Amino acid sequence: xxxxxxxxxxxxxxxxxxxxxxxxxxxxxxxxxxxxxxxxxxxxxxxxxxxxxxxxxxxxxxxxxxxxxxxxxxxxxxxxxxxxxxxxxxxxxxxxxxxxxxxxxxxxxxxxxxxxxxxxxxxxxxxxxxxxxxxxxxxxxxxxxxxxxxxxxxxxxxxxxxxxxxxxxxxxxxxxxxxxxxxxxxxxxxxxxxxxxxxxxxxxxxxxxxxxxxxxxxxxxxxxxxxxxxxxxxxxxxxxxxxxxxxxxxxxxxxxxxxxxxxxxxxxxxxxxxxxxxxxxxxxxxxxxxxxxxxxxxxxxxxxxxxxxxxxxxxxxxxxxxxxxxxxxxxxxx
Numbered sequence: 001x002x003x004x005x006x007x008x009x010x011x012x013x014x015x016x017x018x019x020x021x022x023x024x025x026x027x028x029x030x031x032x033x034x035x036x037x038x039x040x041x042x043x044x045x046x047x048x049x050x051x052x053x054x055x056x057x058x059x060x061x062x063x064x065x066x067x068x069x070x071x072x073x074x075x076x077x078x079x080x081x082x083x084x085x086x087x088x089x090x091x092x093x094x095x096x097x098x099x100x101x102x103x104x105x106x107x108x109x110x111x112x113x114x115x116x117x118x119x120x121x122x123x124x125x126x127x128x129x130x131x132x133x134x135x136x137x138x139x140x141x142x143x144x145x146x147x148x149x150x151x152x153x154x155x156x157x158x159x160x161x162x163x164x165x166x167x168x169x170x171x172x173x174x175x176x177x178x179x180x181x182x183x184x185x186x187x188x189x190x191x192x193x194x195x196x197x198x199x200x201x202x203x204x205x206x207x208x209x210x211x212x213x214x215x216x217x218x219x220x221x222x223x224x225x226x227x228x229x230x231x232x233x234x235x236x237x238x239x240x241x242x243x244x245x246x247x248x249x250x251x252x253x254x255x256x257x258x259x260x261x262x263x264x265x266x267x268x269x270x271x272x273x274x275x276x277x278x279x280x281x282x283x284x285x286x287x288x289x290x291x292x293x294x295x296x297x298x299x300x301x302x303x304x305x306x307x308x309x310x311x312x313x314x315x316x317x318x319x320x321x322x323x324x325x326x327x328x329x330x331x332x333x334x
Contacts, residue, residue: 005102008058012038015097037090040077044069058098058105063112066091070115085117127266132253133158135246140238145211146225150238152208153222156183157260159201161267161285163187164260168230173217177202177209187286195284235260 006014020026020034041061042053048068049060070088073079079087092113099109128136137154141147157167166185174184181197197205209215214227224230239260247254256262264285271281281287 005058005104008056008060009054011058011098011101012094014101015094019097033086034090034093037087038094040073040087041069041091044072058102059108061091061095061112062108063115066112066115070118081118088115088117126256126258126262127269128253128256128258128262130270132246132250132256133263133266135250135253136239136242136258139242139245146238148208148211149222150242152204153235154239154242154263155201155204156222157263158267159198160185160195161264161271162195163264163286164232164235167222168220168232168235170221171217172209172212172215172219172221175205175221177206181205185286191286193283193286232260 016031016035020031042056045056045060045065046052048065049056051060066088070084073084073087074081095109095113099106137151137158140150140154142151153167156162157164160167160183162170162183162185166187169186170183174186175197176182176184177197181199181202182194183197184192184194186192205221212219212221212223214220214223219227220229222230224234236259239258243253243258268281268285271284272278276284
């Protein structure tokens, strides 16, 4: 007696509900990214092979279809190589799961798993010098409530290297400012880490605490004017204003592309240049794999090599698709 292999729709639903959410306990952001990948893939497959999502079988997800889908993402949807590779990673995770559930499709799965990631040139990381950082932190108007908040927020981002999502979701109870100042951050994949605060940052946060209208433990540390969560776009807008102001005294900031994430790169680079070990920087930033942190060492070396090349020797002369399909409806509901 042999067990019947589960259908593709059943496998995909189990993958999301049982494997991702219950067994791996991945973050909602990861679930959403995987969901969007399969919505795009199934919509593409329907046009390519003429099967509705609920009629697709696991062998249909062969290497040819996946390669065509990836090419479609780049050519027709103008996705970057990085986005293309992220979609492929999501498909691979599902296929590895499916390989344990349906042995009859193992040969097709193995060939599909062999589809390679696409190599691409990584941009040189942009980071700020210390004078540039301090100019931006001090740019917001201290006479206004929003200006004082922005000063505290920018100082916090530089000290901790926190992601914007971590900062805007930070609650008052997560910051300890007495004795040994520290902040407890909730990062990617629901991982928690503690980052020490410099005395200067602690003093800045104490001053900001006097301005907080809601000091309850679960209140946002950096709220908007209504006391709610500050949005990513608002942080970007406030930073743009600060950069414009800082550029009057430190013109070099105007020549750089600066986003809130630039603080994170800057923190890492300044720690590295101060002699801090990469494993410590990885813990500081919340990198699970230290290989991620190596990009800062590579960037630092690349910048030094560029500087060396400029140094002359002494002898030198001067449409989202939403078909009425049960499987697509399931993905939409995630």
